[in-house]
Amino acid sequence: MSKEQVNFTEHNYDPLNSAIEESIRAQRAKSSWMFAKVFALVLVSIGILALLLAWAYNIYKRPNPEIVRKINEVDRKFEQSKNIDKKPEKIVDGQIIKYNSETLRFLTAQSGDYSIFTRITYETTKDLLEGNEPKKIECYIAKGNTNFEYEKPVEAQRDALKILNLTHSDAKKYQKFCKYNVR
Numbered sequence: 001m002s003k004e005q006v007n008f009t010e011h012n013y014d015p016l017n018s019a020i021e022e023s024i025r026a027q028r029a030k031s032s033w034m035f036a037k038v039f040a041l042v043l044v045s046i047g048i049l050a051l052l053l054a055w056a057y058n059i060y061k062r063p064n065p066e067i068v069r070k071i072n073e074v075d076r077k078f079e080q081s082k083n084i085d086k087k088p089e090k091i092v093d094g095q096i097i098k099y100n101s102e103t104l105r106f107l108t109a110q111s112g113d114y115s116i117f118t119r120i121t122y123e124t125t126k127d128l129l130e131g132n133e134p135k136k137i138e139c140y141i142a143k144g145n146t147n148f149e150y151e152k153p154v155e156a157q158r159d160a161l162k163i164l165n166l167t168h169s170d171a172k173k174y175q176k177f178c179k180y181n182v183r
Contacts, residue, residue: 102135103128109177114164115142116177139178141171150175 090097103125107118119138122128140149146163148171154161161171 101125105134105182107179107182111174111177113143114174116140116174117142117147118179118182120182134182137180137182139175139180141166141174150178 101124103122105120105122105128107120109116109118117140119140120134121136121138122132122134126132127134138149138151140147141164142148143164146160148157148160148164148166150171154168161168164171
C-alpha cells in the first residue's frame with residue numbers, strides 16, 4: 001500500500017466568525033433598544049391615559065353649581081314649609097298656651113271714596129301657598145276707620161252705615177267689587 005499523503009490547507013476563519021458574532025450582538029442590542037423604546041412609549045401612553053381618565057372623572061364628579069344652587073333652594077323652601085305651620089306656643093303661669101294661627105289674604109278695590117276689601121281666611125299658611133280652598137271669604141266696605149261687613153247682620157252695623165253716608169241698598173251696590181271666587 002502506498003502511502004499517499006493527504007494534503008490539506010487549513011484556513012483561519014476566526015476573524016470572520018468574530019465579525020459575525022459582533023454583527024449578531026449589534027442586532028441584538030439594536031432590537032433590545034427597540035423593545036425598550038416601545039415599552040417606554042407604552043408606559044408613557046398608559047400614564048397619559050391615566051391622567052386623562054382622572055381628569056375626566058374629576059369633571060364628572062364635580063358638582064354643577066347651577067344644580068347645587070337649585071338643590072339648596074329647594075331644601076330651603078322645604079325647611080320653610082315645615083316651619084310655617086308649627087303652632088306657636090308660650091308658657092304662661094306654668095301652663096303651655098298654644099296659639100291658633102290663621103293666614104289672611106286681602107284683595108282691595110277702590111270705588112270713589114270707598115275701599116272694598118275681600119278678606120280670605122286660610123287654616124294655615126301652607127294652604128295659601130299650595131292653593132287650597134280657603135276656610136272663609138268675607139267682604140266689607142270701608143272709609144277711613146269705619147267699615148261695613150256684608151256677612152254680618154245689618155242691625156248691628158246701622159251706625160257704621162250712617163258714618164259711611166250709605167243706605168243698606170247703596171252698600172249692597174258696592175258688593176259687586178268683592179271677589180268671592182279666589183281660584
